[in-house]
Amino acid sequence: MSKYEALWKYIKKENSQKLILSFDDIQSINGIEIDHSFLNYKKELLDYGFSVGKISLKNRTVEFHKETI
Numbered sequence: 001m002s003k004y005e006a007l008w009k010y011i012k013k014e015n016s017q018k019l020i021l022s023f024d025d026i027q028s029i030n031g032i033e034i035d036h037s038f039l040n041y042k043k044e045l046l047d048y049g050f051s052v053g054k055i056s057l058k059n060r061t062v063e064f065h066k067e068t069i
Contacts (some may be wrong), residue, residue, distance in 0.1 A: 004041045006030045011064050012048040023060040
């Protein structure tokens with residue numbers, strides 16, 4: 001089970017073409033703060049049909065995109 005599995009399931013359920021979540025949103029959804037390890041885990045999201053786009057440290061947001069086939 002992935003450390004970010006709750007977040008991946010949430011993103012898949014939202015099923016938007018583009019979704020922007022704040023770091024606080026991610027913590028609320030996933031139960032843990034986003035940290036540097038997120039960069040290693042983000043590739044798991046491809047299994048759910050999505051990818052991680054822009055990560056803004058300034059705005060404290062992460063952009064997620066639905067993959068098209």
